[in-house]
Amino acid sequence: MNAKFHALMLWLNFNRMTRPDITKRHFITIREKTMNKSHLPKKPNVNVILIRTLFITATLFAHNFLGVLSNNDTDWLSFGGPGIDNNRNAIGETIISPDNVDSLTIKFVIPTVDSVSATPVTFNNNVYFPDWAGWIYSANARTGMINWKYKVSEKYLPQPADPKAISRDTFAIDPTEQLIIFGTQNAIEGGSGYVIAIDLKGDLVWITLIDDHPLAVITQSPTIYNGGVYIGVSSVEEGVASNRPGYVCCTFQGSFAKLNLTTGQILWKTLMLPYNHGRPDLYSGIAVWGSAPAIDPIKGLVYIGTGNNYRVPSDVVDCVTSARTTEDKFKCQDPKNYINAILALDINNGDVIWAVRTSPSDDWIVSCIPGFITPNPGSCPEPAGLDYDFGQAPLLVKACNKTSCPLLAIATAKSGIAWAINAATGKIYWTVEAGPGGTTGGSMFGSATDGKRYFVSISNSSKNLYMFVRPSRYSPPSTRGGALVAIDISTGDILWQTANPTDAESQAPVSYANGVVWYGSRDNSGHLFALNAETGDILFEFVTGGSVASGPSIVDGVVYAGSGYTRFGYGTPNNRTLLDAIDEIIGEGKVIQNPPDTFQLIAARPIAASLIGEEFYLHSSVSTQGIFKIIVERRLSSMKTKSYVPPVDILQKFIELLSQDYQIDIEILTNYIITAIFAVVHSTSNFLTNCLHYSYTDGFYNDILFSFSEYANYSQFQKELFYWKNKNDYHKVKMETPIIPLKKLIIWFIWTASLKRP
Incomplete structure (x- = not known):
C-alpha cells in the first residue's frame, strides 16, 4: 500500500440546528461525536453555533503583548501567528473557547503526498503549507479544495535540481507585497540552502542561495518585518558526518541573515561562531534551527536561539576538560562562539547586542547517541556533549508587575530548562526546569503564551520518570512520556503540568487561542489535544492518523493542523x-x-x-x-x-x-x-x-x-x-x-x- 498523508481542518459544527429547506441544499447534521474521555473533566453539554459571516475582534491580554500585528490580525501569517513576536497566539480568535472546543469536528481533509509538520498559514481565505515530499500547497481555507500545488525541485530551484529538495518551513506571508517566503533543504543530505519568494499564485519571484556549504539547509521559518526577511541557516552535517564513511568532521558554520523582501538580496549575514576558513580543526556547528525569529521593533532587535558545536579547536577541548568550575569552562570558549544561546541582534546591521549561553560546552553529532552504530568510527567528538541546543527561537512577552512591564525573551532548550531573559538588557529574569532533557527534548519546536502564562511541550525523549510539581486535576502525578507545562510569566513558577495521555513524546509547537492551548503528540495514532489554559484540563482530543509534529493554526473558528511525522527514526506517517x-x-x-x-x-x-x-x-x-x-x-x-x-x-x-x-x-x-x-x-x-x-x-x-x-x-x-x-x-x-x-x-x-x- 502506498502511504499517503494529509493536513486536517477542524471546525465548530452545529450541535443543534433547525431543519433545512431541502429544496435549497442537502446535508447531514449529526450530534457531536463521542469519545473515551476518562481523562477529561466532566462538564455539561454545550450548544455551539458557528457564525460564519460575523467576526468580532477581541484581543485578550493585549496589554501584555508587544502588539505588532499584521493588517489582518485574524490571519495566521507565519510560524509565530498573526504578529512578529513568535508567541503563537491567535489573538483575534473569539469563536472557539473552552466552553465549546469539544464540539469540533472535521470539515475537510486535504490529501498530500507526504507528512505535514509545518504550521499551516492563512491569508485571504486560503491556506498554505509544505509536505515532506517536496510539494507546497495552496488550498481554499473554507472548502479544502486545492488551488495549486508545485514541487520545489521542479518549479523553483535552478536546474538540474536535486529531486529530494523540500521545504519543511512554516511559510511567512507579507500581506502588503503579497509574497510567500520559505527556505529549502535536501531531506536527507542537505545542499539546498535557498530562500525563495513566490506570489499567491505560486509563481517564483526570487530565489537566493543563502549558504553554499554542501550540507547547509534552511529549517527555521522566516519572519517578515518592514521590508526585511529574517531567517537562520542550519545543516545536516552532524548526521552526514556520522553516516558517511571517511567523512572528516566538520566545516559548516551556522548563521543568521536579513534579506530584502522584494529582491532577495542579502542585506547582512552574521556567523554564530568564529570563522573557520573551511578547516575541520576549528569551530563548526552552531546551527540556527527552528521556530521563527522574534522582533522588537521598538528596540530594533531580533531574537533567535542557537545549537551546539560539532567540533571546537583542540586547545578549547583541553581547557574545558581541565577546568574545575562551570564558570571556568565558559571562559574557555571564544566569546563569539554562541553555543546553545539566546541572542539579540540589531535588525539594521546584524551586530550581536547580547547573548546568553546556556552551556559551557556541547560538542555533539549524531554518532554520539548511545548505541548508535556509525559507519564512520571516531566521528563523535570526545568528550561528547548532551545535544542540549535550542530547537526554537524565543517568544516575546511582557511580564507586568506592580512597578514595571519588562519585555522578556523566553525559550526552552532540549535540556528541558526554560529561560526568561530581559529582552532589552540580556539579563536572566528567571529559569526553571520545565521537564527532563533529551536528544530530541526537553522542548523542541516552539512554545506559546497567553500573556500571563508560558506554555511549553516537553518531549521527554529519554523516557525519564518525570515527577510533576503541580499536576493538573485529571493528570497522573508523573509520566515517562511527554507533557504540556504552564509557567507563570512574571515569576517562573510552574502553574500546572498535564501528562500526554498516550505516554508518547510531545514535540509539536504549542498554539494558544481564546483560553485554549493546543499541542500534538507523536504517538502512532497522532493525537491532537486541546487544554484549558487556566487549569490544564484536557477538553478535547482528536486522532489524526499519523504522528503529529505540526503546531496548529487557529483562524475564525477553524483549526488547521498537519499530520504524519517519521523523523528521528520513529513515529508514523499517515495512511x-x-x-x-x-x-x-x-x-x-x-x-x-x-x-x-x-x-x-x-x-x-x-x-x-x-x-x-x-x-x-x-x-x-x-x-x-x-x-x-x-x-x-x-x-x-x-x-x-x-x-x-x-x-x-x-x-x-x-x-x-x-x-x-x-x-x-x-x-x-x-x-x-x-x-x-x-x-x-x-x-x-x-x-x-x-x-x-x-x-x-x-x-x-x-x-x-x-x-x-x-x-x-x-x-x-x-x-x-x-x-x-x-x-x-x-x-x-x-x-x-x-x-x-x-x-x-x-x-x-x-x-x-x-x-x-x-
Whole structure:
C-alpha cells in the first residue's frame, strides 16, 4: 500500500440546528461525536453555533503583548501567528473557547503526498503549507479544495535540481507585497540552502542561495518585518558526518541573515561562531534551527536561539576538560562562539547586542547517541556533549508587575530548562526546569503564551520518570512520556503540568487561542489535544492518523493542523485515506463524465481512528468478525445519537452478500463500511458530512441524490429523496463527495441512517 498523508481542518459544527429547506441544499447534521474521555473533566453539554459571516475582534491580554500585528490580525501569517513576536497566539480568535472546543469536528481533509509538520498559514481565505515530499500547497481555507500545488525541485530551484529538495518551513506571508517566503533543504543530505519568494499564485519571484556549504539547509521559518526577511541557516552535517564513511568532521558554520523582501538580496549575514576558513580543526556547528525569529521593533532587535558545536579547536577541548568550575569552562570558549544561546541582534546591521549561553560546552553529532552504530568510527567528538541546543527561537512577552512591564525573551532548550531573559538588557529574569532533557527534548519546536502564562511541550525523549510539581486535576502525578507545562510569566513558577495521555513524546509547537492551548503528540495514532489554559484540563482530543509534529493554526473558528511525522527514526506517517480513492475517481474534486462501475476503497484509517480510537490500529489486521466485535460492540454502547446501527450479525450477513454480488474482497469492503458507519453516526468524515451523494448504477433509479437530517425517520427521509431521471442533471450540482457505484451500499446507508435506535 502506498502511504499517503494529509493536513486536517477542524471546525465548530452545529450541535443543534433547525431543519433545512431541502429544496435549497442537502446535508447531514449529526450530534457531536463521542469519545473515551476518562481523562477529561466532566462538564455539561454545550450548544455551539458557528457564525460564519460575523467576526468580532477581541484581543485578550493585549496589554501584555508587544502588539505588532499584521493588517489582518485574524490571519495566521507565519510560524509565530498573526504578529512578529513568535508567541503563537491567535489573538483575534473569539469563536472557539473552552466552553465549546469539544464540539469540533472535521470539515475537510486535504490529501498530500507526504507528512505535514509545518504550521499551516492563512491569508485571504486560503491556506498554505509544505509536505515532506517536496510539494507546497495552496488550498481554499473554507472548502479544502486545492488551488495549486508545485514541487520545489521542479518549479523553483535552478536546474538540474536535486529531486529530494523540500521545504519543511512554516511559510511567512507579507500581506502588503503579497509574497510567500520559505527556505529549502535536501531531506536527507542537505545542499539546498535557498530562500525563495513566490506570489499567491505560486509563481517564483526570487530565489537566493543563502549558504553554499554542501550540507547547509534552511529549517527555521522566516519572519517578515518592514521590508526585511529574517531567517537562520542550519545543516545536516552532524548526521552526514556520522553516516558517511571517511567523512572528516566538520566545516559548516551556522548563521543568521536579513534579506530584502522584494529582491532577495542579502542585506547582512552574521556567523554564530568564529570563522573557520573551511578547516575541520576549528569551530563548526552552531546551527540556527527552528521556530521563527522574534522582533522588537521598538528596540530594533531580533531574537533567535542557537545549537551546539560539532567540533571546537583542540586547545578549547583541553581547557574545558581541565577546568574545575562551570564558570571556568565558559571562559574557555571564544566569546563569539554562541553555543546553545539566546541572542539579540540589531535588525539594521546584524551586530550581536547580547547573548546568553546556556552551556559551557556541547560538542555533539549524531554518532554520539548511545548505541548508535556509525559507519564512520571516531566521528563523535570526545568528550561528547548532551545535544542540549535550542530547537526554537524565543517568544516575546511582557511580564507586568506592580512597578514595571519588562519585555522578556523566553525559550526552552532540549535540556528541558526554560529561560526568561530581559529582552532589552540580556539579563536572566528567571529559569526553571520545565521537564527532563533529551536528544530530541526537553522542548523542541516552539512554545506559546497567553500573556500571563508560558506554555511549553516537553518531549521527554529519554523516557525519564518525570515527577510533576503541580499536576493538573485529571493528570497522573508523573509520566515517562511527554507533557504540556504552564509557567507563570512574571515569576517562573510552574502553574500546572498535564501528562500526554498516550505516554508518547510531545514535540509539536504549542498554539494558544481564546483560553485554549493546543499541542500534538507523536504517538502512532497522532493525537491532537486541546487544554484549558487556566487549569490544564484536557477538553478535547482528536486522532489524526499519523504522528503529529505540526503546531496548529487557529483562524475564525477553524483549526488547521498537519499530520504524519517519521523523523528521528520513529513515529508514523499517515495512511491512505478515503480521499485518495475519491481523488482517483473524481480527480481533485472534479466530477468525471463516466464513473466506473466498481472500485475498491482501502480502509480510511485516519478517519476511522479519529472515531474509534486506538483499537482500530491494534486490530485492523484481524478477522472481519474480530473487527466488528472490537469496534461495533465496544463503541455503539457509548453513542449518543438517534441513528440506529443494525446488530453485528445483520451487518456481517449484509457484507457477505454485498461481497458476493460485486466480487469485492470482504476485508476491504468491511473496512470501508465500518468507516461509513461511524462517519454516519459521528458526522466526522467529509465522505458523508457534506451530504451531496451521487450514485451512478444502471438499472437503479438511474441516478440518486439524497440527504437526511439529524431527526430523520423513514417517512421524513422519503420526502428528501430525489430521483434524477436525466443523467446530466447531476452536473448542475457542485459535487464535493465521492461517487458511489454500489446500489446496495446506498440502500444500506438509507436504512441505517433513517431508522431510530429502538
